[in-house]
Amino acid sequence: MTEVIIAGIGQTEVGEHWEIGLRDLAYAAIHDAIHDAGGLKPQSLFVGNMLAPNLSRQAHVGALIADYAGLTGIEAVTVEAAGASGGAALRQGYLAVASGFVDVALVVGVEKFTDKVGSEVDEALATASDSDFEAVQGMTPAAQAALLMKRYMHENEVSADGFAGFALTAHANGVANKNAMFRKAIKAETYAKAEMVSDPLNMFDMAPNADGAAALLLTRRELYHPRRGLPSSFSNPLVKIAGSGASSDTLALHDRKDMLYFDTAQLSAGKAMKQVGLTLDGIDFFEYHDAFSIYAALQLEAVGFAIKGSGWKLAADGSIGLKGKIPCATMGGMKARGFPGGAAGVYQAVEATMQLRGQAEANQVKDAKFGLIQSLGGPASTAVSHILQRLD
Amino acid sequence: MTEVIIAGIGQTEVGEHWEIGLRDLAYAAIHDAIHDAGGLKPQSLFVGNMLAPNLSRQAHVGALIADYAGLTGIEAVTVEAAGASGGAALRQGYLAVASGFVDVALVVGVEKFTDKVGSEVDEALATASDSDFEAVQGMTPAAQAALLMKRYMHENEVSADGFAGFALTAHANGVANKNAMFRKAIKAETYAKAEMVSDPLNMFDMAPNADGAAALLLTRRELYHPRRGLPSSFSNPLVKIAGSGASSDTLALHDRKDMLYFDTAQLSAGKAMKQVGLTLDGIDFFEYHDAFSIYAALQLEAVGFAIKGSGWKLAADGSIGLKGKIPCATMGGMKARGFPGGAAGVYQAVEATMQLRGQAEANQVKDAKFGLIQSLGGPASTAVSHILQRLD
Numbered sequence: 001m002t003e004v005i006i007a008g009i010g011q012t013e014v015g016e017h018w019e020i021g022l023r024d025l026a027y028a029a030i031h032d033a034i035h036d037a038g039g040l041k042p043q044s045l046f047v048g049n050m051l052a053p054n055l056s057r058q059a060h061v062g063a064l065i066a067d068y069a070g071l072t073g074i075e076a077v078t079v080e081a082a083g084a085s086g087g088a089a090l091r092q093g094y095l096a097v098a099s100g101f102v103d104v105a106l107v108v109g110v111e112k113f114t115d116k117v118g119s120e121v122d123e124a125l126a127t128a129s130d131s132d133f134e135a136v137q138g139m140t141p142a143a144q145a146a147l148l149m150k151r152y153m154h155e156n157e158v159s160a161d162g163f164a165g166f167a168l169t170a171h172a173n174g175v176a177n178k179n180a181m182f183r184k185a186i187k188a189e190t191y192a193k194a195e196m197v198s199d200p201l202n203m204f205d206m207a208p209n210a211d212g213a214a215a216l217l218l219t220r221r222e223l224y225h226p227r228r229g230l231p232s233s234f235s236n237p238l239v240k241i242a243g244s245g246a247s248s249d250t251l252a253l254h255d256r257k258d259m260l261y262f263d264t265a266q267l268s269a270g271k272a273m274k275q276v277g278l279t280l281d282g283i284d285f286f287e288y289h290d291a292f293s294i295y296a297a298l299q300l301e302a303v304g305f306a307i308k309g310s311g312w313k314l315a316a317d318g319s320i321g322l323k324g325k326i327p328c329a330t331m332g333g334m335k336a337r338g339f340p341g342g343a344a345g346v347y348q349a350v351e352a353t354m355q356l357r358g359q360a361e362a363n364q365v366k367d368a369k370f371g372l373i374q375s376l377g378g379p380a381s382t383a384v385s386h387i388l389q390r391l392d
Numbered sequence: 393m394t395e396v397i398i399a400g401i402g403q404t405e406v407g408e409h410w411e412i413g414l415r416d417l418a419y420a421a422i423h424d425a426i427h428d429a430g431g432l433k434p435q436s437l438f439v440g441n442m443l444a445p446n447l448s449r450q451a452h453v454g455a456l457i458a459d460y461a462g463l464t465g466i467e468a469v470t471v472e473a474a475g476a477s478g479g480a481a482l483r484q485g486y487l488a489v490a491s492g493f494v495d496v497a498l499v500v501g502v503e504k505f506t507d508k509v510g511s512e513v514d515e516a517l518a519t520a521s522d523s524d525f526e527a528v529q530g531m532t533p534a535a536q537a538a539l540l541m542k543r544y545m546h547e548n549e550v551s552a553d554g555f556a557g558f559a560l561t562a563h564a565n566g567v568a569n570k571n572a573m574f575r576k577a578i579k580a581e582t583y584a585k586a587e588m589v590s591d592p593l594n595m596f597d598m599a600p601n602a603d604g605a606a607a608l609l610l611t612r613r614e615l616y617h618p619r620r621g622l623p624s625s626f627s628n629p630l631v632k633i634a635g636s637g638a639s640s641d642t643l644a645l646h647d648r649k650d651m652l653y654f655d656t657a658q659l660s661a662g663k664a665m666k667q668v669g670l671t672l673d674g675i676d677f678f679e680y681h682d683a684f685s686i687y688a689a690l691q692l693e694a695v696g697f698a699i700k701g702s703g704w705k706l707a708a709d710g711s712i713g714l715k716g717k718i719p720c721a722t723m724g725g726m727k728a729r730g731f732p733g734g735a736a737g738v739y740q741a742v743e744a745t746m747q748l749r750g751q752a753e754a755n756q757v758k759d760a761k762f763g764l765i766q767s768l769g770g771p772a773s774t775a776v777s778h779i780l781q782r783l784d
Contacts, residue, residue: 021524044638045640050451051445051451053443053445053446053472053519054445054446056523057518057519057523057527058519058522058523059442059443059472059474059519059520060472060473060474060519060520060521060643060769060770060773060774061472062472062473062640062774063473063474063640063641063642063643063769063770063773063774064522064643066640067640067641067642067643067647072640072641072642073639073640073641073655073656073659074639074640075637075638075639075640076473076638076640076774077471077472077473077480077483077484077638077774078471078472078473079469079470079471079472079484080445080451080452080453080454080469080470080471080472081452081454081455081468081469081470082451082452082455088469091469092469092471092484092487095484095487095488095491095493095494096487096491098491098492098493099487099488099490099491099492100490100491101487101490101636102487123449126449127445127449127450127451127452128451128452129452130450130456131448131449131450132413135449244493245467246436246467246468246469247465247466247467248437248454248455248458248459248464248465248466248467248468249455249459249464249465250455250459250464251452251455251456251459255459263465264465267465377452377455378452378455381452381455382452382454382455382468382469
């Protein structure tokens with residue numbers, strides 16, 4: 001079986017980039033990824049983007065970015081699956097390289113929220129839910145997550161404070177990540193006093209929408225070795241994409257058999273693990289999609305790290321901390337690093353690569369060999385999972 | 393090398409489907425394609441869609457359609473490259489099957505223009521051009537095509553009537569296509585007297601925006617044979633995807649070295665032909681992207697069927713007719729069959745499959761063995777080319 005490796009990574013700071021546009025953000029991440037890969041040149045570009053047609057009035061982002069990055073002429077497409085767009089773009093890049101038709105693929109996730117503000121952003125985000133049966137009723141993703149959280153609290157007899165651990169862990173991990181939007185640890189009291197967004201979901205149960213871009217260069221292992229002619233200016237441990245899986249579910253929550261079980265999180269992670277021949281014990285860290293803390297809890301349960309109804313306990317008892325049983329959101333996650341929409345899944349892959357290379361500095365998960373990353377669209381209407389592996 | 397075949401095709405009528413939505417259109421085409429493939433079930437869905445986030449306020453169309461078509465749980469993504477979205481989705485499906493990770497891929501192109509009208513549609517279409525440097529100035533795709541046509545007429549000393557052959561051929565071929573939007577032949581006088589849209593581009597130089605969906609089921613040849621366990625309810629000649637290529641160019645026309653040469657049309661077709669080991673003489677018909685007649689002329693030149701500045705002559709002298717040297721728009725093309733945005737490239741593949749199977753009835757190109765299809769985004773800012781081959 002062909003081995004696909006991550007030959008280069010790049011990322012911008014996540015935050016409010018008022019002074020630059022979508023194409024500038026993408027360029028910055030691409031530049032760093034190509035440099036990191038010792039100048040490796042891609043033939044194909046896969047852009048993960050969620051909202052540019054609405055927020056930036058710009059479709060056709062693939063060709064736009066290829067041109068602006070000095071790669072005019074290469075193949076370029078946009079891959080969209082709402083919040084899972086970044087993970088989905090990574091999977092398309094992976095399949096393209098694995099197919100043998102593409103030698104070097106560039107995967108870029110990019111989102112520019114600050115082209116619009118407030119209600120326009122909410123309206124754009126709502127296009128990820130069912131327009132005919134949810135969005136048209138005024139349902140936003142935050143309102144949807146609040147409904148899930150309320151039901152979860154009711155069924156499992158958890159108070160809202162039971163979710164504090166997700167935000168505390170994320171913010172603690174964000175402190176040392178120079179690309180994180182929020183680099184300040186928070187206390188349990190801060191969480192408890194936080195402003196309500198959509199009861200019971202408070203400001204700290206929700207990741208901040210933010211601008212950002214991240215990039216990956218993928219190639220086949222046998223093409224990468226310097227002796228085979230492709231340059232390498234560094235000697236990082238190689239990181240391989242060892243497993244990949246994707247799955248879809250209904251957009252509307254009311255169409256689910258059990259809305260408190262994220263089928264796609266289970267299915268996509270299961271496919272990826274089966275490909276690697278790995279059980280959960282072998283996973284050293286988990287980058288979940290903590291756009292909302294309730295999502296994080298439900299992913300921990302669906303993937304199998306916790307039994308149903310008890311995912312929140314792993315956050316409450318420190319199990320998801322950097323030295324815990326299953327470190328999560330190791331560079332701050334979406335909560336503290338920020339949520340750059342369709343770029344989020346690519347940030348996960350960049351951060352996981354840093355962990356596996358041993359470049360995560362203060363946030364390093366000791367001896368990390370396998371990392372699971374999972375990118376969600378809507379309330380797990382799409383899930384894309386990848387397992388990244390350090391090759392020794 | 394793995395052989396990827398088209399195991400099933402489906403399409404809806406192209407037109408104004410006021411009474412049904414995006415998901416219904418997609419479902420109809422999927423239903424027919426699965427039936428045509430004898431019940432073959434896909435694991436992955438690739439949706440080619442261009443404008444749903446704007447026109448239907450619906451992103452995340454992959455998961456939505458998978459669910460609505462009764463395929464809940466399968467992998468599903470949207471692939472976007474403006475007008476080339478359909479061709480790009482086909483290429484992603486092809487790579488997924490060729491990679492060996494996906495056994496059966498479903499490719500669906502779908503567009504629903506009639507959710508909005510008039511200026512809203514124009515504004516949405518303009519997101520395919522450069523938002524910062526073109527759309528913001530009020531440039532629409534039709535205005536852009538008119539500029540190209542004017543320059544072409546000037547440089548090559550052609551009158552506007554020189555383009556009549558494109559519309560005449562398309563409308564003649566649309567008559568017998570029961571899925572075509574316009575099924576009426578037109579005369580040269582009709583073209584000459586047609587209302588101007590953007591001087592010198594008249595109503596017949598421009599394809600009508602229309603609703604529609606088309607679907608393809610792809611699988612590897614060795615998986616398809618009935619004896620290997622997959623059902624087949626028919627005995628059509630097998631059609632293979634023999635070549636595939638994609639390329640990008642600047643979005644803005646003013647960034648081109650020569651705006652009258654469609655680099656991407658040449659590059660993407662060249663890649664596909666190289667893969668097959670075929671020269672132009674071997675191509676039996678060409679489904680070009682005649683969203684505008686000037687595009688058709690420039691594609692004929694870039695691909696190599698005509699020398700620069702003389703593509704229009706192939707339309708004027710009958711060479712692109714069904715019995716001509718290189719039949720084009722054989723089922724009516726975008727001009728008469730209609731232009732369903734991101735579905736257009738999938739319609740091309742469905743129609744080419746009909747030609748290669750010998751199912752094109754009155755429009756049959758005799759003994760067709762190789763068909764070239766080319767899907768463009770903007771003025772060839774993206775081009776995706778495929779060569780389909782009849783296997784005997």
